[in-house]
Structures are given as C-alpha cells and as structure tokens.
Amino acid sequence: MTRVWLAAGWTALAALACSGAEAAPQAGSPPREGWASVSEMLGARCGSLDCHGQSGRPLRLFHNDGLRLADDDAPGAGATTTDEHAANLRAVVGLEPELFARVVAEGGAAPERLTLVRKALGLESHKGGAPFALGTSGDVCLRSWLATKTDEAACATGAQVERP
Amino acid sequence: MTVSSVWPGLAVLLAVALAFGCDDPLRERTIVALGPEAAGVPPGPLHRAGQPCVVCHDGRSSAREFSVAGTVFVTADAPDPAPGVVVELVDADKRTFRAATNCAGNFFVEPADFAPRYPLFVALEAGRYRIEMDTPVQRDGSCASCHDDRTSRSSAGRVYLFGTPRPMDASGCP
Incomplete structure (x- = not known):
C-alpha cells in the first residue's frame, strides 16, 4: 500500500513540476507578447541546421526552416509552432538565467552583459561570426525585447535573409 | 566477448586513426559511422x-x-x-x-x-x-x-x- 501512495505522490509531483515549467512565467523574462517575432528572427538568422539548429548545439533553436521539435515535422514545411517558440524562449532565457533577469529588470540596459547579445554582435568569439551588427534590425529587435518593448517590425525585417 | 569478435572493430578504428589522425574522437566516430566504401566504387x-x-x-x-x-x-x-x-x-x-x-x-x-x-x-x-x-x-x-x-x-x-x-x-x- 505504501508503494502505491509513494508512486502516486511522485506522479503528482512530476506532473506539477512539468506543467509548472510550461505555464508559469519565467522570473525576469519579458512578457511572451512579441516573443514569437523575436523567435522567428533568431531562428532565421541563427537556427539553420548547420548552426543552432543542431540538436547538440548550445542554445538550440527550432524554426520552420531548421530543426523541428515534433518528430512528424520537417525543415521547410509549415510554420514555426508555438511549442517551438516556447522551447526557443527556454533556450534563450536558460543560457544565463540570473543575468538575464537582471538585464530585464533594469529595462534592458547594457544588454552586452548577455553572452547571447555579445555573440550575436560578434563581440565575442563565435563560429558563426556576427549574424547581426550593431544597429541592424536584428539587433534592434533583440534589444527591444530585452527592454520589454518588442519592435515587431524590426524583428520581421531581421528575419528576412536576402540573397545577395 | 572474445578477442576475435572485438578485432574487426578495433581494426577499423586503427585504420581510421592511422588515416585521419587521433586528435578528435568525435570526428573519428563520425567517420566510422559513415561505413566502408561501396562495393565497386x-x-x-x-x-x-x-x-x-x-x-x-x-x-x-x-x-x-x-x-x-x-x-x-x-x-x-x-x-x-x-x-x-x-x-x-x-x-x-x-x-x-x-x-x-x-x-x-x-x-x-x-x-x-x-x-x-x-x-x-x-x-x-x-x-x-x-x-x-x-x-x-x-x-x-x-x-x-x-x-x-x-x-x-x-x-x-x-x-x-x-x-x-x-x-x-x-x-x-x-
């Protein structure tokens, strides 16, 4: 009988933990409003299958043209899903959670404190170079999101990777 | 596991190590995973x-x-x-x-x-x-x-x- 109660307790705890991780807002993270446009921009710029769209890559990003979250989805088919955007948010916030919370709490001031921003700008060694330079639409998108004032137009422009 | 059953795998690893160097085990595993050359090519x-x-x-x-x-x-x-x-x-x-x-x-x-x-x-x-x-x-x-x-x-x-x-x-x- 004790085993049954223990098993039930663990199951309930696991269910609460998992559902909490999905539903609860993450401490210090900006509101999810606007995140999808940031996620689309990061996915298009950084999430190709040979970069952050690889399963083993730190900062793993999902995108409709890159790595997919669901087994029955494929690169290039359909749109980026809400689950994929949520996974991208966890990946971005989870890089440096405490520092991330501090940057957001301070209105997005000095975002270069974050490795994500330094790598994106090419201020720190990065195999992928500088996917967006200071002042470009991708940079504006990311900074505005950290300041909880997401510039969705900049994000949409930043997500367009034009052929030369 | 006998010595004879291990030998083919060791031989492949040794061949890869000799051909491509021993500096990167991940790279070596990736190469081994590609398998042998196709017959006749x-x-x-x-x-x-x-x-x-x-x-x-x-x-x-x-x-x-x-x-x-x-x-x-x-x-x-x-x-x-x-x-x-x-x-x-x-x-x-x-x-x-x-x-x-x-x-x-x-x-x-x-x-x-x-x-x-x-x-x-x-x-x-x-x-x-x-x-x-x-x-x-x-x-x-x-x-x-x-x-x-x-x-x-x-x-x-x-x-x-x-x-x-x-x-x-x-x-x-x-």
Whole structure:
C-alpha cells in the first residue's frame, strides 16, 4: 500500500513540476507578447541546421526552416509552432538565467552583459561570426525585447535573409 | 566477448586513426559511422555520393581538402544522381563560384578556388531550369550535414533538382 501512495505522490509531483515549467512565467523574462517575432528572427538568422539548429548545439533553436521539435515535422514545411517558440524562449532565457533577469529588470540596459547579445554582435568569439551588427534590425529587435518593448517590425525585417 | 569478435572493430578504428589522425574522437566516430566504401566504387570523385564530404575532406587528413562539397540527385525520393548540374554558390561578399556535378552527382570545391565567407547562398541550374535553396548555408561545407537521404525533423532530405523524375543527360558516364 505504501508503494502505491509513494508512486502516486511522485506522479503528482512530476506532473506539477512539468506543467509548472510550461505555464508559469519565467522570473525576469519579458512578457511572451512579441516573443514569437523575436523567435522567428533568431531562428532565421541563427537556427539553420548547420548552426543552432543542431540538436547538440548550445542554445538550440527550432524554426520552420531548421530543426523541428515534433518528430512528424520537417525543415521547410509549415510554420514555426508555438511549442517551438516556447522551447526557443527556454533556450534563450536558460543560457544565463540570473543575468538575464537582471538585464530585464533594469529595462534592458547594457544588454552586452548577455553572452547571447555579445555573440550575436560578434563581440565575442563565435563560429558563426556576427549574424547581426550593431544597429541592424536584428539587433534592434533583440534589444527591444530585452527592454520589454518588442519592435515587431524590426524583428520581421531581421528575419528576412536576402540573397545577395 | 572474445578477442576475435572485438578485432574487426578495433581494426577499423586503427585504420581510421592511422588515416585521419587521433586528435578528435568525435570526428573519428563520425567517420566510422559513415561505413566502408561501396562495393565497386573506389575512393575518388565518384565515391560516397550523398555523404557529408567535408567530414574527411577537411584538410586534416591525406584526403583533398574541400570548402564546399555535396551530391545532387534528380528527385528527393530516389538515389538517382544528377550529372552535369551547375551548382552556383554566392557568399556574403557577393562572390560567385560555379561548380558542376559529375556522373555520381558529386561536386566539390577546393579552398584555393573558393573559400566562402558565410552565409552562402546556393542555386542549381540544369540548362534553363534553375532552383534556389530557400535558406543559406551558415557554416558547414558538407551539403549532407543538413541534407541526409531521409527527410526528418533534422534533415531537409536529399539535395534534388526536380519535383518529379525527368531524364538527365548522362552521356559520357560509365
């Protein structure tokens, strides 16, 4: 009988933990409003299958043209899903959670404190170079999101990777 | 497990270590996972169609170094090679390089000829037909790193020319 109660307790705890991780807002993270446009921009710029769209890559990003979250989805088919955007948010916030919370709490001031921003700008060694330079639409998108004032137009422009 | 049962695996690992050096176990495992050469196809321009070329051709072994290399198939659904296809590569500096596929559908570019600065945009041309890759290559010169022979959540499937089968001019091919 004790085993049954223990098993039930663990199951309930696991269910609460998992559902909490999905539903609860993450401490210090900006509101999810606007995140999808940031996620689309990061996915298009950084999430190709040979970069952050690889399963083993730190900062793993999902995108409709890159790595997919669901087994029955494929690169290039359909749109980026809400689950994929949520996974991208966890990946971005989870890089440096405490520092991330501090940057957001301070209105997005000095975002270069974050490795994500330094790598994106090419201020720190990065195999992928500088996917967006200071002042470009991708940079504006990311900074505005950290300041909880997401510039969705900049994000949409930043997500367009034009052929030369 | 007997010595005789372990020996073939050890022999492969030893051969890989001798051929490609012992400095990177991940690389060695990746090479071993590619398996042996196909029967009747010796190492050379026609070998290992559809495999990630730059895993070995990376300048760290006796194999010729490639900056970009891959295989083009006629369609996504079958392993029929597409010979004589022009592969157009345009890099971040707007430099263009064109390579052509051989009888195995393979093409390869040596760094001395073209060492792209990423992102790299790719298009295929066969006569007047042209198809452009939707997304640029960001860092990996092997097409097959992202274009495995099966479409999956982490692979866009084969690099292919046409949506439906069409005859290709294979004159001159064995």
